[in-house]
Each structure stands twice: as structure tokens, then as C-alpha cells.
Amino acid sequence: MELAYYADYAVRLVNSEEPLRGTDALTSADAVRELAGAGTQAGSRVADADVPRLRGVRTRLRGVFEAADEGDEVRAVDLLNQLMLEYPVSPQISGHDHLHEDTGRPLWHMHLAEQAPTAGAVFAASACMGLAVQLTSLGVDRLGICEATPCRNAYVDTSTNRSRRYCSDRCATRANVAAYRARKRLENERSARSGLTQDAAQAAQEPAPATER
Known part of the structure; x- marks a missing residue:
């Protein structure tokens, strides 16, 4: 040995x-x-x-x-x-x-x-x-x-x-899956924020409705 x-x-x-x-x-x-x-x-x-x-x-x-x-x-x-x-x-x-x-x-x-x-x-x-x-x-x-x-x-x-x-393949796989999910969650959050920002910008550019006299 x-x-x-x-x-x-x-x-x-x-x-x-x-x-x-x-x-x-x-x-x-x-x-x-x-x-x-x-x-x-x-x-x-x-x-x-x-x-x-x-x-x-x-x-x-x-x-x-x-x-x-x-x-x-x-x-x-x-x-x-x-x-x-x-x-x-x-x-x-x-x-x-x-x-x-x-x-x-x-x-x-x-x-x-x-x-x-x-x-x-x-x-x-x-x-x-x-x-x-x-x-x-x-x-x-x-x-x-x-x-x-x-x-x-x-x-x-x-x-x-x-x-x-990592101590084992199992832990390596679990960590990689967790990292992937975290990245996807961050991407989704960024996309959501970006969509809200674009909607707000578009709304600001639209002319205000005419006021009836």
C-alpha cells in the first residue's frame, strides 16, 4: 500500500x-x-x-x-x-x-x-x-x-x-445547476426591468390626449 x-x-x-x-x-x-x-x-x-x-x-x-x-x-x-x-x-x-x-x-x-x-x-x-x-x-x-x-x-x-x-461529482452537479438557475433568474429579472423601462419611455413619448373644451 x-x-x-x-x-x-x-x-x-x-x-x-x-x-x-x-x-x-x-x-x-x-x-x-x-x-x-x-x-x-x-x-x-x-x-x-x-x-x-x-x-x-x-x-x-x-x-x-x-x-x-x-x-x-x-x-x-x-x-x-x-x-x-x-x-x-x-x-x-x-x-x-x-x-x-x-x-x-x-x-x-x-x-x-x-x-x-x-x-x-x-x-x-x-x-x-x-x-x-x-x-x-x-x-x-x-x-x-x-x-x-x-x-x-x-x-x-x-x-x-x-x-x-468540489468533494464529489454529485456536489459539482448540484453547484452547477444552482449557478445556472441563479443566472437564469438574474436574466429574467433584468429582462423584466428592461421591459418596464421601455414601457415607461414609450409612455413618456406618447402625446397627451387632447383636452375637450
């Missing part, structure tokens, strides 16, 4: 809460287990105490994405560095799950060992490290917050032209 893959852990953790909608999916050990992956070592070690721990990490990771989205690179990096100090990783070289299709030999790659004391700490460490890898390889400006109101989901922009503005 590539280290950059772990950035998705950070995105999924942050997006487990939608502040403007008042929803929170991270409410139980089962929710943490689903987030970590039921088939993983961390998933099998989940306890109730991991819920508040990951909620706290989630709030701080959202701060990283928001700082990056606002263009405050130094703050984004500082916040992420603080998290990585609290949740250090144990990198290892692994090849057990990647074999060369022709030779059958291992394709060696970096892997994060799950050696933290709790499942929540394992997930937090992996999420922070993955986000750090993407941040340093792609740039801080690749971390963003969805522009489709009321969505405030986080995302990592991996597009070639740095053009991503």
Missing part, C-alpha cells in the same frame, strides 16, 4: 461529520470499526474510547483542510505537524501484498505498521502521515473544502490541472 493512500483515511475521518447539516456518523465503536476497516488489525482492536479520540483528531484535521483552503499554508503545516508529533508512525518496508506478475518477486514499498497502543491512534497516525505525504508531494493548495453549500466536505485534489473545487 502506497503511503499516499493513507490520505484517504484523513478525508474519510473529516467527512464523517457534516457541521452545517448537523450530522455525525462517528457515534459508536462500530462506526470506528467501519472507518478503520473490519478486516484490518486496527479494526479488530476498536474500543469505545476510540470514539472521542478520533472525534478530537477529526476536528483538528478539519482545521488543516480549512487552513489550506484559505491559503494559509504555514498554519496548515503547523497543525499537521502537531498531530504527527502526537501520533507518530512506524514505517516498514513491505512486499507481502505486491508481487511482480512475471517473476513473482516482491515489489517492495513503504508500509505503516500498526504498532500504536489503540486502534484510534493507529488510524490517526496513518491518516496524518498519508496527508503529509500528499501535502509535500502535491502541494498544500491541493487540500480543499467543498464549495457546494451546505456541504463542507474535505478533499485532496489529485487532478493534473489543480482544478478541483
